[in-house]
Amino acid sequence: MSDATSLKRKAAEAAFAELEEGMNIGIGTGSTAEAFVRVLSEHVAAGFAITGVATSERTEALCRELGVSTKTLDELPILDVTVDGADEVDHDLRLIKGGGGALLREKIVAFSSARMIVIADSSKKVQTLGAFPLPIEVNGFGLTSTFMAIRRLTETLGLEGEIVLRKSGDKPFITDGGHLILDASFGRIPDPEALSAALATIPGIVEHGLFLNLASMAILAGPDGIEMLNA
Template sequence: MTLDLPPIDIAKYVAAKRAADMVEDGMKVGLGTGSTAAWLVRCLAERVQEGLAIKGVPTSQRTARLAQEAGIELITLEEARWLDITIDGADEFDGELNLIKGGGGAHLQEKIVATASDLMVVIADVGKAVDALGAFPLPVEVLQFGWRTTQMLIEEMLVSTDVLGRSASLRMGGQTPFVTDEGNYVLDLHLHRIGHARQLTLMLNQIPGVVENGLFIDICDRVVIGHGDGRVVVRDINLGTEEVSHMESEAEDNLFRDL
């Protein structure tokens, strides 16, 4: 059946479906977190029902629940040790395939899983492409203990960096602070533009109380960009190639009715 979806969801779906086609029988697959990654889980589940044998390593409790409900066999990263491929979404990506991730608060596990993979593939709608990172708030996972001090140290450090904004806010989940799967808080840095992302990620992770930040530098190998008209662009940073195709926005209703 043809899905009756708005263009943004068609873009996410076709990107996820194209990336799911990159997964081969017997692979150990890192499963990302977020709205686009949820489409991926459903697309992989459809292939599993058709006979594809894979083992998935989820990057969050949310993804684990979704994958289990969809019938994908899960293992831990400790059991897998190393992965063939990780497929995940992104909040922003630039021309060098550097990313901002963590809008869903899972960037710590996402970064660990992505770096333990032979291939890291990002799936995104075309609106996530930017000339320079930073319009999306940069998530920084911090310990609950002394988080206000950590926030102060981050804001002081930002004075000497090439960014346009220098404020940090505690992410809330309703009336209480948002808490990650690891029991930490998230500070969102409102930077507007990041001049030197590679330098910033190193400086952030040197601050006491910082667990990990949402800058993914030199981690992504390939990005799959979906468009609302069904077009898909696959850009490979290592091969220097760009492939354009068109995918039909068709899927089984029972797999996608809750997205």
């Protein structure tokens, strides 16, 4: 097991310790969330009863493979907790998510949950968000117009950097919802709340990867152990 894999598993195990039997759990997407599914499946096999709601088709398939019971969010519209990874997390539990392309469903599921627990290795903790490119999920219709609107708006906020269409091989990456993703490399986002509010004014944007006021706890695994951040 690599060091990175080991840290993800340790964070996943610490998150499992926060759960209670019988909970309805949102299950995130990405490599750290997959580590959580594997830890969860071991306990489910030993008799621990939960029901999950997957945030992506990829996570749904893994849950099915490992025997973790799932339902749709329409079947379980109110969740006890969501456990998910993050691409960046700051000291105020503000997040950048969406590196795996599931940010829309991840945000819907997190919003439907009483709590959101973020699991990550300690390298994901930052002083200021933005070194990881911000994913912006957009409608394919009017893509160029939406791109130009994002460029103009972010420049008024003093944000510069490349904005590129995410690709899967030679073709555009398509989300589970049938949308496209623009990745914005701002470098630093000093005021995530202002950027979030501004992006919400552009009609072609479906959702963005700034997760604000959603996480209640972050579990960060590092070489020196587990660090807990609480809202």
